[in-house]
Each structure stands twice: as C-alpha cells, then as structure tokens.
Amino acid sequence: MAQRTRHIGIRIPLIATAAAVAIGFSAAPSQAAEWSSSEPFGEHRTSDGYTLYNNIWGAGAGSQTISADSSAHWDVTADHPATSGIKSYPNAKKVIDRPLSELSSLTSNYDVTVPDSGAYNTSYDIWDSDYDHEVMLWVNHTGAVGPIGSAQGTVTLGGATWTVYKGDNGGNQVYSFLREGDSSAGTVDILPVLTWIKDKGWWGDETIGDVQFGYEITSSPGGLDFVTNDFSVSSR
Template sequence: MRRRSLLTAALAAPLATAGAVGALQSPAQAAAWSSSDRWATWQNGGYTLYNNIWGSGYGSQSIWANSYSNWGVWADHPNTGGIKSYPNVSRTLGRNVSNMGNVSSSFNVTVPTSGSGLAYNTAYDVWGNGHAHEIMIWTQWYGPVGPIGGRQTTVNLGGRTWNYHQGSNGSNPVYSFLAQNQFTSGSVNITAICQWLVNTGRMPNVRIDQIQLGWEITSSSGGRDFRMNSYSLST
C-alpha cells in the first residue's frame, strides 16, 4: 500500500529533495519483472509486489522479481530522517481474528548489516478492518529506527519472545512486536500474535485484511541490496 504509518525513532533531519527513481541495478536486469516506477506493482501467484516509495525526501529505488517469493530491491535513499519506502509482498486474508485459522509465514532474507547512512527494518505489516488497525512484526533492524509507542510488556508467542509496544500514528492504533532475538530466516505465527491482542483486550476482533512483508527503509546511502530469498504464507 502507498499509505504507511510507522515512524522512526530517529530525530527528524532536513529532508533531501525528492529525486527521480534511479536506473535499475544489476540484480533487476535478469529478473522476470523489474521496475523503477515509484508505485510499481506486480501480481504473481495470488500475491502483489509493491515498490512503494511513499515517504518524503526519497532517493533511488528499483524493484525486481522472479516470483512473489524471490524478489528484492536496490535502494539508495539519503541519510535523512523519516521512512522513504516500504517495498513489500502482500496478500489479503479477509477473515476475523476469531476465525482466521492457523496463519503462519516463513521467510529468508539477505540484508545489509553494516555501514554508515543505513537505517531500516525487516517487518510484517498486518492490517485490520481495512486500515483501521495496524500490527507490525519486526524481525530484524539496523540503525536509528524504532516503533511507535512505548514498550508495554514482553510476551512469548509462537515460540518467540517479543517486546510489545503500543501507540497511535494519529490515524490508527499501531501494535508493534519486536523480536528479542533478531532473525533473518525463520517463521512467524501470525495467528498467535493477532489472537493475543484480541484476547488481552488490546484490539477488537477485527477482520485481518492485508498481510505484508518487506523493508521499511529510512536511509541506504550509496545504494544497498535487500533480497527476499524465499517466502511463504500459510493460511
């Protein structure tokens, strides 16, 4: 989706002039699909890929894909505050939390993990009742980024321990789960997280609509590769 709501914890810096999305880099050139369009989308296997350069002060970003489970972006966003993009793979569920069934996901990503001018997170973005409720599941991150709202508790769900934060972006509540032990390969029990929110009274029994996985990129100076090596969503 174009609409994104998570804020970084970094202090806002003066925004760079929004540059044109740059030329495709080498990972994209041999792919089944590629684009440097800001709002590029591609459907494959019941999923939608989004380039989704939605923030202010963005730089260059190109998306490529061989399938919904094998894709990536090359991004060169300036070292300024504020999320520039959320390239992601998305599928719509359309079930209430109380009867959503066993929804889980597995993935393997290759991401940059060193260098200056780099700030991003690898995260699921799960939407309820359209865009009335937002559940963010952070599996890994780097640089000065952080969730909306203060930490409220620690909870073990789906065999993983998460630090839970809750807040609002002014438009909708945001429920954020940050992995205590970050990981770039593994599985997430999405049902367990959604049902915990409902069972503890933190969120109503909403309809779970879009389930997305990608990278919220704040800065990637000099150009960085983000790759989805494998991905599955079991519903």
C-alpha cells in the same frame, strides 16, 4: 518517528493506472527478473495471489528498484539519503480477508539477506480490512530506527520473544512487536500474536486483511541491497 503516511501510499497502487502497473513487462532474456520497477508505486500481481509493491512514499526519498522472479524471490536496491524519516516500504502482500475467529492457522516463512549498514527494519505489516489497526512484527533491524508508541513489556508468542509497543500514528492504531535477537530466516506463527492483541482488548474480532512483508527503509546511502530469498503466507 515520522507520521506513517506510507499507509496511504500502500493503497494507491490499488487504483494505479494500467500503464504504471505494467512497468517492467518488456521482452527480456530468460535470466532476467519476471518484473522490475523503479516507479514509486510500481506494483505487480503474481499468479499465486500475491502483490509486490515498490512503495516509495516518504519525504526526501532517493532512488529504489524492486525486481522479482516470483512472490517468494525478489530483491530491492535502494539508495536513500542518510536523513531521518522512513522513505519506503517495498513489500510483498497476501490478502487473507477472514475474521480472526474463523482462522485456525496463519503462518509465514521468511528468508532474507540484508545489509549491515544503513537504517531499516525487516518487518511484517498486518492490517485489519478497514485499515484501523496495524500490527508490525520486526524480525530484524539496523541503525537509528524505532517503533511508534510506548513499551508494553515482553511476550513470547509465535516462536519468538517480542518487546511490544502500542501507539497511534494519527490514522490508525499501531501494535509493534520487536523480536529479541535479529533473525534472517524462520517461521512466524502469526495467529497467536493477533489473538493475544484481542485478548488484551486492543481490538475485537477483526477481519484480517493484508499480510505484508518487506523492508521499512529510512536510509541506505550509496545503494544497498535487500534480498528476499524465500517468503510465503499460509492460512486456514
């Protein structure tokens, strides 16, 4: 797998110009999306505390547009060539900003409609606040895609059984959990996964930063649609 330089891309929107952030906020009929962008790092902050990113970051990427009615309902149309290497990770993000030891619950609901062709995964991307550690939870995947690192066995946590991979992309540690059996809708109990990583000694009492959810797209030739029918993150 190519080095995941997209993590730099994810942070770029935080310093994006007002003009870039504002793309898509023009007068439109009531049935149109609240926000839409085809800019590589287009972003939109919602009134309920989420941020949506188009996030086209990989070499050789094609075109991609993200459109949103809300943080819970958004879709992506992507036309990326059938070449290797991740092209984008369009996603919605909720910032938690609490130490692991202070969390009593961290859960998320998802419901997606994804294509049966192309190469991609539908995944959570969870970060500590310093961006030293990355936890990926793949709920489904299609085509020639695979995680960073080496297999560490299987574990049943958070409502599913996962094959666990551990590696390093050159910028941070990566812990990938690939769900056994693709799922298009469900609830993930995230906290037990994060606690399990701590119990393994792979990280300490990290402050949990971003909980992102989206589509890590390697190829989608001809244009494919990725639809988020529902998404939310809850913590306490």
